[in-house]
Amino acid sequence: xxxxxxxxxxxxxxxxxxxxxxxxxxxxxxxxxxxxxxxxxxxxxxxxxxxxxxxxxxxxxxxxxxxxxxxxxxxxxxxxxxxxxxxxxxxxxxxxxxxxxxxxxxxxxxxxxxxxxxxxxxxxxxxxxxxxxxxxxxxxxxxxxxxxxxxxxxxxxxxxxxxxxxxxxxxxxxxxxxxxxxxxxxxxxxxxxxxxxxxxxxxxxxxxxxxxxxxxxxxxxxxxxxxxxxxxxxxxxxxxxxxxxxxxxxxxxxxxxxxxxxxxxxxxxxxxxxxxxxxxxxxxxxxxxxxxxxxxxxxxxxxxxxxxxxxxxxxxxxxxxxxxxxxxxxxxxxxxxxxxxxxxxxxxxx
Amino acid sequence: xxxxxxxxxxxxxxxxxxxxxxxxxxxxxxxxxxxxxxxxxxxxxxxxxxxxxxxxxxxxxxxxxxxxxxxxxxxxxxxxxxxxxxxxxxxxxxxxxxxxxxxxxxxxxxxxxxxxxxxxxxxxxxxxxxxxxxxxxxxxxxxxxxxxxxxxxxxxxxxxxxxxxxxxxxxxxxxxxxxxxxxxxxxxxxxxxxxxxxxxxxxxxxxxxxxxxxxxxxxxxxxxxxxxxxxxxxxxxxxxxxxxxxxxxxxxxxxxxxxxxxxxxxxxxxxxxxxxxxxxxxxxxxxxxxxxxxxxxxxxxxxxxxxxxxxxxxxxxxxxxxxxxxxxxxxxxxxxx
Numbered sequence: 001x002x003x004x005x006x007x008x009x010x011x012x013x014x015x016x017x018x019x020x021x022x023x024x025x026x027x028x029x030x031x032x033x034x035x036x037x038x039x040x041x042x043x044x045x046x047x048x049x050x051x052x053x054x055x056x057x058x059x060x061x062x063x064x065x066x067x068x069x070x071x072x073x074x075x076x077x078x079x080x081x082x083x084x085x086x087x088x089x090x091x092x093x094x095x096x097x098x099x100x101x102x103x104x105x106x107x108x109x110x111x112x113x114x115x116x117x118x119x120x121x122x123x124x125x126x127x128x129x130x131x132x133x134x135x136x137x138x139x140x141x142x143x144x145x146x147x148x149x150x151x152x153x154x155x156x157x158x159x160x161x162x163x164x165x166x167x168x169x170x171x172x173x174x175x176x177x178x179x180x181x182x183x184x185x186x187x188x189x190x191x192x193x194x195x196x197x198x199x200x201x202x203x204x205x206x207x208x209x210x211x212x213x214x215x216x217x218x219x220x221x222x223x224x225x226x227x228x229x230x231x232x233x234x235x236x237x238x239x240x241x242x243x244x245x246x247x248x249x250x251x252x253x254x255x256x257x258x259x260x261x262x263x264x265x266x267x268x269x270x271x272x273x274x275x276x277x278x279x280x281x282x283x284x285x286x287x288x289x290x291x292x293x294x295x296x297x298x299x300x301x302x303x304x305x306x307x308x309x310x311x312x313x314x315x316x317x318x319x320x321x322x323x324x325x326x327x328x329x330x331x332x333x334x335x336x337x338x339x340x341x342x343x344x345x346x347x348x349x350x
Numbered sequence: 351x352x353x354x355x356x357x358x359x360x361x362x363x364x365x366x367x368x369x370x371x372x373x374x375x376x377x378x379x380x381x382x383x384x385x386x387x388x389x390x391x392x393x394x395x396x397x398x399x400x401x402x403x404x405x406x407x408x409x410x411x412x413x414x415x416x417x418x419x420x421x422x423x424x425x426x427x428x429x430x431x432x433x434x435x436x437x438x439x440x441x442x443x444x445x446x447x448x449x450x451x452x453x454x455x456x457x458x459x460x461x462x463x464x465x466x467x468x469x470x471x472x473x474x475x476x477x478x479x480x481x482x483x484x485x486x487x488x489x490x491x492x493x494x495x496x497x498x499x500x501x502x503x504x505x506x507x508x509x510x511x512x513x514x515x516x517x518x519x520x521x522x523x524x525x526x527x528x529x530x531x532x533x534x535x536x537x538x539x540x541x542x543x544x545x546x547x548x549x550x551x552x553x554x555x556x557x558x559x560x561x562x563x564x565x566x567x568x569x570x571x572x573x574x575x576x577x578x579x580x581x582x583x584x585x586x587x588x589x590x591x592x593x594x595x596x597x598x599x600x601x602x603x604x605x606x607x608x609x610x611x612x613x614x615x616x617x618x619x620x621x622x623x624x625x626x627x628x629x630x631x632x633x634x635x636x637x638x639x640x641x642x643x644x645x646x647x648x649x650x651x652x653x654x655x656x657x658x659x660x661x662x663x664x665x666x667x668x669x670x671x672x673x674x675x676x677x678x679x680x681x682x683x684x685x686x687x
Contacts, residue, residue, distance in 0.1 A: 052535055131658070193637070208642070212648075213649035216653070
């Protein structure tokens with residue numbers, strides 16, 4: 001029965017993503033107005049606090065506030081930094097970790113509404129016959145540090161400086177001001193307020209302009225690039241800090257044929273080349289969102305596995321691989337489907 | 351080439367991220383000034399919180415205010431900086447013996463507390479559980495029962511879902527927000543918000559409710575069959591220059607107060623209950639939709655080159671990607687197997 005409804009892991013994941021999109025974007029409306037105050041306010045995915053219908057808040061906004069209002073102000077007043085100051089931050093991180101412990105970075109690949117939006121746009125791009133722009137090993141290495149800069153500067157640094165009085169008070173939550181999820185999720189609730197730029201101060205205007213530009217870029221780029229924003233998302237780096245502490249792991253064993261194959265690399269939406277060339281801990285890269293596509297597209301039995309507490313949840317198999325490639329190529333292009341523009345172009349050229 | 355474009359745009363984010371530091375450097379001396387006294391200002395991030403404080407009139411219990419004759423409770427954050435450890439509540443247009451404070455943890459022993467007045471007003475210390483707190487003052491004299499009520503929110507979470515607390519009967523005649531704006535939200539001009547009007551826990555249909563605002567709006571509303579009134583928050587904001595603190599740096603957010611009041615006769619007694627809160631300007635105040643759309647389009651245009659089909663140099667590879675023929679390596683892999 002389940003196999004009929006969910007013939008592939010991707011289908012199952014996409015269903016979960018859509019459900020979580022409703023929970024994270026419309027959860028407050030579905031479950032009651034005060035739901036957000038009761039779940040966690042420390043979710044490891046970009047569930048936006050500016051969305052008035054959201055079911056929960058992302059850990060990043062809480063972190064910015066606590067660095068701004070507690071830790072930063074405590075430094076500024078040169079008071080002794082007691083546990084009382086850090087307790088709220090520790091509680092938030094602790095609550096976050098209770099979630100994270102079970103799903104690890106699957107919050108990125110299965111729950112995050114911004115990830116879902118980008119994947120939906122990418123699917124549209126496949127049907128429109130848009131090209132796929134992948135990042136090679138050299139280029140992807142240059143992009144990867146950006147997510148750490150985003151975390152250090154926008155989520156931790158500037159809020160801390162604002163709290164200490166070194167930076168403008170308006171820089172208390174700079175990441176939220178540039179986060180494309182703020183625009184995507186509020187627009188999904190038909191709230192156009194966030195797309196309108198705040199003009200009250202130069203800082204507000206600058207951050208808003210940067211955020212809107214980034215949002216526009218991401219939405220169009222997602223037609224031809226897989227998960228363009230996820231690659232620089234500070235939550236990806238934040239989650240990477242805790243990646244090894246969860247029992248949910250991606251496990252890859254060494255296999256002689258891996259060097260010649262590379263199908264899992266093509267399937268990876270984050271262009272993690274290490275999944276094809278490495279094994280063991282190196283294969284479970286910090287950019288991995290545990291989407292499971294590499295497991296689906298590995299043509300050898302048991303080479304890549306998703307494990308929880310050592311129990312295999314899903315593993316690669318030749319039989320599954322054969323079925324999978326009949327439905328969709330590793331890059332995400334569905335087979336036996338009408339691809340309007342691609343077909344038209346092929347007809348033109350051919 | 352297109353990979354380079356993609357890479358360039360992504361790397362562009364790096365220097366842009368540091369640009370706010372320039373703004374920060376400009377405003378740092380101002381921001382570093384010690385704040386004098388207390389303020390009802392909001393801070394970034396929590397800026398959308400519904401402020402109950404607003405600009406408090408100085409004075410104690412029963413202090414009359416000019417913009418309304420209905421009873422109201424003014425709240426003011428106090429304590430150093432923005433720690434929000436203590437809240438002062440001042441009744442206006444009502445003389446009460448104390449303030450009843452209800453925390454959202456209805457099962458806790460200290461769910462209802464009676465706050466005694468000091469010279470400045472009644473002090474509400476931050477309890478263990480944060481979140482929503484219902485505050486009420488009651489005056490009964492000569493067959494007339496007057497109640498002032500409001501809600502205060504401590505941003506520190508830990509409280510329960512406040513619905514039970516809101517719906518618990520606290521007085522005979524009540525006006526209950528359905529719901530109250532949650533964190534990062536607030537009452538704002540041109541928005542519709544619902545309130546339940548009830549007497550002894552029974553909804554009052556067709557009940558007249560008065561709405562008065564600090565900016566001068568006075569109107570009447572009628573509750574529907576379920577006892578619910580829908581308040582369209584008036585856009586009656588007077589343009590006020592933002593107050594500047596001693597350093598000339600403004601943290602003040604514009605807000606104004608409103609009060610809802612209703613009267614009911616029962617058993618020879620006259621009941622008058624009011625609920626007051628503050629509201630902010632329209633959501634699009636000090637925002638530019640044109641600029642927002644413009645920058646969004648700019649970003650979209652920046653990504654357009656990524657959508658163009660590859661040229662002859664990558665033709666073979668391109669064909670694989672756009673047609674799904676990239677199973678070539680898979681086929682080779684199958685053969686090996």
